[in-house]
Amino acid sequence: MIRSFRDMDRLASEKGPKRLVVLAPEDEEFMMAVKSSAEEGYTRPVLIGDREKMERLADQVQYDISGTEQIYEKSRQAIADLGISMLFSGEVDIAGKGQIPTAFIYRAIIREESKVGKGKVVSVISMWDIEGLEHLTCFTDTGVNITPDYRAKAEIVRNAVFLFHLLGYPRPKICVLSGKRGINGDIPSYQDYLELKKAAASGELGSCEMMAATSFLDIFSPGGRAFRLDGVDIGRTEFPHIMLVPNLATGNILVKLDFALKNVRRRSLVMSSRGPIIIPSRSDFQDSILGEIAAGVTVAEQIKGGTAS
Amino acid sequence: MMTNFNQIRDEAKAKGKKRVVIAPVPMEMDFSALSAALGSGLISPVVIGSSDALSGWVRGEGRRASEIEIIEESDSAKALGMAIAMLKKGGADILMRGAMDPNRFLDTVLDKEKGLLKERVASLVSVFDPPGVERVTFATDTYINGFPSVVEKITITENVIKLAGVLGFASPKIAALSAIEQVNPAIPSTLDAAILSKMAERGQFGNVILEGPLDIDCAVNRRAATRKGVHSAVTGQGDIYLVPNVEAGYLMAQLSVFIGSTPMACALMGVSRPVVLNLPFVPMENRLTEIELAILLCGRL
Numbered sequence: 258m259i260r261s262f263r264d265m266d267r268l269a270s271e272k273g274p275k276r277l278v279v280l281a282p283e284d285e286e287f288m289m290a291v292k293s294s295a296e297e298g299y300t301r302p303v304l305i306g307d308r309e310k311m312e313r314l315a316d317q318v319q320y321d322i323s324g325t326e327q328i329y330e331k332s333r334q335a336i337a338d339l340g341i342s343m344l345f346s347g348e349v350d351i352a353g354k355g356q357i358p359t360a361f362i363y364r365a366i367i368r369e370e371s372k373v374g375k376g377k378v379v380s381v382i383s384m385w386d387i388e389g390l391e392h393l394t395c396f397t398d399t400g401v402n403i404t405p406d407y408r409a410k411a412e413i414v415r416n417a418v419f420l421f422h423l424l425g426y427p428r429p430k431i432c433v434l435s436g437k438r439g440i441n442g443d444i445p446s447y448q449d450y451l452e453l454k455k456a457a458a459s460g461e462l463g464s465c466e467m468m469a470a471t472s473f474l475d476i477f478s479p480g481g482r483a484f485r486l487d488g489v490d491i492g493r494t495e496f497p498h499i500m501l502v503p504n505l506a507t508g509n510i511l512v513k514l515d516f517a518l519k520n521v522r523r524r525s526l527v528m529s530s531r532g533p534i535i536i537p538s539r540s541d542f543q544d545s546i547l548g549e550i551a552a553g554v555t556v557a558e559q560i561k562g563g564t565a566s
Numbered sequence: 567m568m569t570n571f572n573q574i575r576d577e578a579k580a581k582g583k584k585r586v587v588i589a590p591v592p593m594e595m596d597f598s599a600l601s602a603a604l605g606s607g608l609i610s611p612v613v614i615g616s617s618d619a620l621s622g623w624v625r626g627e628g629r630r631a632s633e634i635e636i637i638e639e640s641d642s643a644k645a646l647g648m649a650i651a652m653l654k655k656g657g658a659d660i661l662m663r664g665a666m667d668p669n670r671f672l673d674t675v676l677d678k679e680k681g682l683l684k685e686r687v688a689s690l691v692s693v694f695d696p697p698g699v700e701r702v703t704f705a706t707d708t709y710i711n712g713f714p715s716v717v718e719k720i721t722i723t724e725n726v727i728k729l730a731g732v733l734g735f736a737s738p739k740i741a742a743l744s745a746i747e748q749v750n751p752a753i754p755s756t757l758d759a760a761i762l763s764k765m766a767e768r769g770q771f772g773n774v775i776l777e778g779p780l781d782i783d784c785a786v787n788r789r790a791a792t793r794k795g796v797h798s799a800v801t802g803q804g805d806i807y808l809v810p811n812v813e814a815g816y817l818m819a820q821l822s823v824f825i826g827s828t829p830m831a832c833a834l835m836g837v838s839r840p841v842v843l844n845l846p847f848v849p850m851e852n853r854l855t856e857i858e859l860a861i862l863l864c865g866r867l
Contacts, residue, residue, distance in 0.1 A: 387825060403745070403753055436813030439668040441712055446813060473820035474847045481846040483596055489824055506745040506755050507814040511821055513782045516790060517696070518826045540783040540790035
């Protein structure tokens with residue numbers, strides 16, 4: 258079982274290098290991260306993008322790309338299409354987003370998924386490694402679906418369950434987050450929770466366990482009983498593996514609170530049926546991008562070799 | 567501007583004793599914050615409810631028990647009605663929710679005729695004392711309005727600006743949050759944020775700097791914002807965070823408390839008198855701060 262980002266980094270250097278296709282590495286932070294991932298032995302990169310920009314940036318970060326496979330292409334959509342098709346054909350193990358609008362990548366993923374008969378909902382899974390918590394957790398969907406309906410949410414949960422199975426969690430705990438509180442009755446996200454609970458019970462979401470909690474208050478203080486801040490201990494809490502967010506705005510705000518919290522690290526990826534796609538936020542820095550690449554390497558390894566033990 | 571909860575405490579103490587009416591009290595409730603406020607000489611309490619439910623607390627207060635006024639009324643709705651009438655007549659300064667569920671309590675308190683609603687909508691402001699930050703920060707609406715319209719968001723914004731003003735923020739920096747920092751018609755909250763931002767630019771909220779839409783990384787981290795090409799006085803320096811909906815607000819406040827160990831106290835705004843809601847997601851350590859915030863709001867609403 259992979260319990261932390263440290264586990265991921267270790268596995269990435271042990272099991273790497275994996276083939277990583279990099280879509281438009283035309284930004285300094287991103288190129289630095291790709292360079293480090295090659296140096297750490299995580300990846301053997303294939304770079305697709307504007308030749309002039311890639312060469313200039315590689316030069317700026319002192320990355321010798323003369324021995325690295327490069328494909329020159331300027332059109333953003335063509336870069337996305339080519340990279341994602343390489344992932345689906347098995348030529349590479351991981352795809353990573355550089356300076357390309359995320360929508361182009363999602364479009365390419367949906368196209369490839371429909372070719373292999375999956376037609377899946379594409380969703381972003383943002384993992385958190387929280388100090389004091391003995392396992393990984395995640396928020397999803399934090400990047401694609403603005404206001405997913407129940408059907409889309411079921412797909413989003415399935416995507417995350419697939420990832421957690423790969424990471425060695427045979428029965429991940431799901432928490433459907435909702436703004437339901439003591440006033441104004443039930444809101445749509447709570448109705449979705451009730452439906453998803455049924456779906457989980459009937460096995461439709463894969464092997465997982467639906468928690469009764471729909472908020473952090475429920476998780477840390479079941480029944481709404483009074484609590485003290487100095488008595489909060491996440492290590493002694495039944496904390497979920499997968500937290501489904503009600504909508505994109507909420508998901509984005511929650512998951513990027515790591516910028517304000519000191520005890521949390523974040524790594525995001527898209528889980529396609531053929532492999533992981535790393536999509537760093539435009540505000541992420543090289544350390545976190547490198548971490549996301551390590552996560553991708555780990556997941557690619559688990560897809561190849563079965564679940565982690 | 568208030569640097570932390572200790573300063574709020576000091577300011578509240580300087581205000582003199584306030585009369586707090588607690589209603590209804592039909593059963594046992596947690597009186598620890600009240601005891602602390604009573605012990606600090608901040609309040610003189612009037613409790614409307616069943617004296618049976620109160621006997622344990624009153625006994626425990628020893629010689630201070632004489633400062634607790636008890637009005638016997640076993641019917642919860644009547645007890646709350648009496649409390650509101652008392653506030654309106656000036657017989658009390660602050661209303662505190664007793665042991666009635668928040669839904670019923672707010673239904674009455676936020677009734678325009680019978681209750682205390684003053685503005686278009688009431689909203690809850692979560693006030694944080696983040697470790698390592700040199701001032702308190704605010705997020706709103708974290709409880710009351712589910713999916714407010716832009717018209718309601720205008721009032722929610724005015725409500726929090728008023729509270730910030732009372733806490734000494736003469737020109738607060740406000741981040742109107744959404745999923746992304748670009749205006750995108752497919753994401754309605756980005757449009758709302760852009761409207762609020764434009765209104766602020768035209769001076770419609772007074773002396774504030776309001777930027778939106780901002781995603782949370784741009785709002786809390788200037789380096790991240792710069793990397794995204796967002797340049798504003800608000801990035802990395804925000805005092806107030808306006809959330810797009812209650813799911814974001816309610817959950818973000820809890821995440822800050824439970825994962826971030828951030829002290830938090832709440833204030834109900836948009837009402838004519840201070841109301842302490844005593845909501846379950848407020849840590850017990852900070853319940854006294856809620857009373858102190860209410861004290862600072864006396865005569866300022």
